[in-house]
Amino acid sequence: xxxxxIVLGLHILFGFxxxxxxxxxxxxxxxxxxxxxxxxxxxxxxTGVFVSGVWVAVERDNRFLFLIAFLSYYxxxxxxxxxxxxxxxxxxxxxxxxxxAGSINALANFLFLGLGIFYVFKNxxxxxxxxxxxxxxxxxxxxSYTNLSSFIFKPQKxxxxxxxxxxxxxxxxxxxxTAFISTTVSRYGxxxxxxxxxxPSLIGIPLLIYWQQKINHSFGKKTKxxx
Numbered sequence: 194x195x196x197x198x199i200v201l202g203l204h205i206l207f208g209f210x211x212x213x214x215x216x217x218x219x220x221x222x223x224x225x226x227x228x229x230x231x232x233x234x235x236x237x238x239x240t241g242v243f244v245s246g247v248w249v250a251v252e253r254d255n256r257f258l259f260l261i262a263f264l265s266y267y268x269x270x271x272x273x274x275x276x277x278x279x280x281x282x283x284x285x286x287x288x289x290x291x292x293x294a295g296s297i298n299a300l301a302n303f304l305f306l307g308l309g310i311f312y313v314f315k316n317x318x319x320x321x322x323x324x325x326x327x328x329x330x331x332x333x334x335x336x337s338y339t340n341l342s343s344f345i346f347k348p349q350k351x352x353x354x355x356x357x358x359x360x361x362x363x364x365x366x367x368x369x370x371t372a373f374i375s376t377t378v379s380r381y382g383x384x385x386x387x388x389x390x391x392x393p394s395l396i397g398i399p400l401l402i403y404w405q406q407k408i409n410h411s412f413g414k415k416t417k418x419x420x
Contacts, residue, residue, distance in 0.1 A: 207241030272361030302333030
């Protein structure tokens with residue numbers, strides 16, 4: 194067994210661990226022990242996915258895998274960092290690593306968007322490569338913009354960190370699940386590729402909106418009671 198096979202095997206193992214632990218964190222009671230433990234495992238697994246994914250992508254000259262590794266990992270990284278940036282609304286300054294990570298992700302997703310446009314001219318818009326690259330590129334740029342803008346303009350809501358944590362962690366999970374399903378579909382063809390691309394977002398985004406509305410309602414109510 195050569196080194197490339199070993200790293201690919203680790204990438205698959207880390208990916209499975211990330212999807213499993215991430216799902217547990219999503220389903221568990223927020224702030225509870227199971228949520229915290231599974232969340233830590235999710236972050237460690239996603240770190241493994243990122244490192245092994247970049248290695249495999251370089252070895253195989255796979256631009257798509259290389260760029261999706263940055264998008265999915267940055268989102269999870271930003272979700273973890275949100276727990277350390279709870280006082281942005283009071284003037285807390287982000288660390289250099291927060292600026293660097295957000296900027297690298299933005300650059301990676303500009304390239305992702307450019308790759309998608311290239312695929313459009315080469316193969317047409319309604320192809321897997323074009324659709325995935327443009328979708329991920331735009332989504333990744335939106336994630337960087339949302340996170341970086343909170344460093345420039347003070348968030349208005351004191352619970353901004355909670356919204357950021359859930360939004361980023363869910364965004365990373367959706368991106369990882371989308372990449373996993375789309376990759377296996379392209380290999381085994383068990384589902385329409387457009388449905389494979391859209392399905393995680395169709396399920397994940399409404400859940401995310403529901404949770405964020407629930408958080409806004411809960412924290413907003415508490416704030417009014419204090420006032």
